[in-house]
Amino acid sequence: MIDFTHDGHIHTPFCPHGSTDALEAYVKAARTRGLKTITFTEHAPLPAGFVDPTPDQDSAMSLETLPEYLDQVARLKQAYADVLDIRVGLEIDYLPGFAEETIALLEPFANRLDETILSQHFLLDDGDYLPVDFSLETFDVLVKRLGSFEAVVRAYYESLEAGLRFEWERLNVRRIGHLDLPIKYEKQYDWEREHVKDIETRLLRTIQVRGFGLDLNTAGLRKVDCGKVYAEAVAVDAIALGIPFVLGSDAHVAMDVGRDFEDIQKKATFR
Numbered sequence: 001m002i003d004f005t006h007d008g009h010i011h012t013p014f015c016p017h018g019s020t021d022a023l024e025a026y027v028k029a030a031r032t033r034g035l036k037t038i039t040f041t042e043h044a045p046l047p048a049g050f051v052d053p054t055p056d057q058d059s060a061m062s063l064e065t066l067p068e069y070l071d072q073v074a075r076l077k078q079a080y081a082d083v084l085d086i087r088v089g090l091e092i093d094y095l096p097g098f099a100e101e102t103i104a105l106l107e108p109f110a111n112r113l114d115e116t117i118l119s120q121h122f123l124l125d126d127g128d129y130l131p132v133d134f135s136l137e138t139f140d141v142l143v144k145r146l147g148s149f150e151a152v153v154r155a156y157y158e159s160l161e162a163g164l165r166f167e168w169e170r171l172n173v174r175r176i177g178h179l180d181l182p183i184k185y186e187k188q189y190d191w192e193r194e195h196v197k198d199i200e201t202r203l204l205r206t207i208q209v210r211g212f213g214l215d216l217n218t219a220g221l222r223k224v225d226c227g228k229v230y231a232e233a234v235a236v237d238a239i240a241l242g243i244p245f246v247l248g249s250d251a252h253v254a255m256d257v258g259r260d261f262e263d264i265q266k267k268a269t270f271r
Contacts (some may be wrong), residue, residue: 002216002245004265006037007258009091009177009215009248011116014042014069016058018252022209023076025254030084033258038083040073041117041177041248044090047101053122053129055138060093061103070112086112090179094163096124106171117215117248118168119161119177123152132156132181136225139185149189150196153182157199161206175213175246178220178230179203187225193233204234208241218260229264 010026011018024039030038043060046052061069063076080086090113090251095102122129125145131138132152142152160176193200207214217230231238231245238245247264251257 002247003037003176004247004261005035006039006246007035007249007251007261008037008039008041008115008175008246009217009250010038010040010257011091011250011252012073013040014061014065015252019058019254021254023072026130026251027080027086027259029078029251029254029257030143033261034212034259037087037225038257039089039115041089041091042069044092044102044106044116046093046095047098047105050095050098050129054131054134059121059131066109068069070109073129074112089113089116089172091117091119092168092171092173093122094118094120094125094160094166095122095129095162096159097161099166100162101164103168103170110171113172115174116172117175117177117213118163118212119215120156120163120181123155123159125155133184136185136188139182140188143189149186149191152189153180153196154199156180156182157196157203161199161203164206164210164212173212175244176207177215177248178217178250179214179234180230181231182193183226183230184220184223185225187227200234200239204238204241204243207238208243213244213246214238215248216245216264217248217250218264219248219256221260221263222256229260232267 023197045063220226220230
């Protein structure tokens with residue numbers, strides 16, 4: 001059963017590639033849309049040895065700003081406690097080769113985190129970290145290097161499956177973010193999901209065994225080359241495995257909080 005009054009994936013002005021909308025603006029938008037619970041999940045700081053491969057190197061907040069982020073959301077939680085359940089969390093990147101460093105970096109803050117998301121925005125190929133969702137141009141580099149769109153999706157699933165062997169519970173990870181992020185650009189390619197169904201099924205079973213949920217992420221609806229909810233295509237199989245879903249707008253601006261939730265609620269899959 002999905003809680004349509006909870007937006008579990010929201011960014012903030014602490015996001016270097018987001019907006020300058022104040023935290024209060026996100027709260028106002030949530031209340032306007034009738035939400036009862038919101039979870040702020042700002043992009044967690046990246047480990048020192050990792051060099052952000054995006055052209056703008058703006059994928060995550062710095063470690064220096066993390067305490068301020070936590071403090072500001074804590075104040076917001078208290079200020080609006082009577083009208084809205086506000087939770088503080090992070091969107092943590094699984095970086096192949098840097099998982100242990102990431103956990104060590106963020107574990108000192110774990111006792112202040114209500115819930116976190118584990119996501120993957122980069123793939124490691126032949127020693128290079130390549131962005132998955134920065135732009136169509138950078139994604140096409142991945143397709144050309146790996147050979148096909150299906151090969152990118154397969155590599156994405158395989159990488160995430162490998163990443164789940166680490167102790168993410170130490171950082172209060174509750175769910176996996178936008179499980180099928182590569183479909184952000186799927187309209188530009190011909191591909192068949194059946195060609196990756198085996199690894200998709202294996203990944204879902206690994207997620208089930210680990211006890212994690214999934215982020216049912218509406219941001220894909222707002223992407224011109226996608227037009228789909230991230231993780232919707234795996235919903236039937238995930239539900240059959242007992243994997244819980246939490247809706248997430250992946251809002252990077254206040255106006256997107258809770259966006260498209262009403263449309264998702266109408267879909268028979270989630271009734």
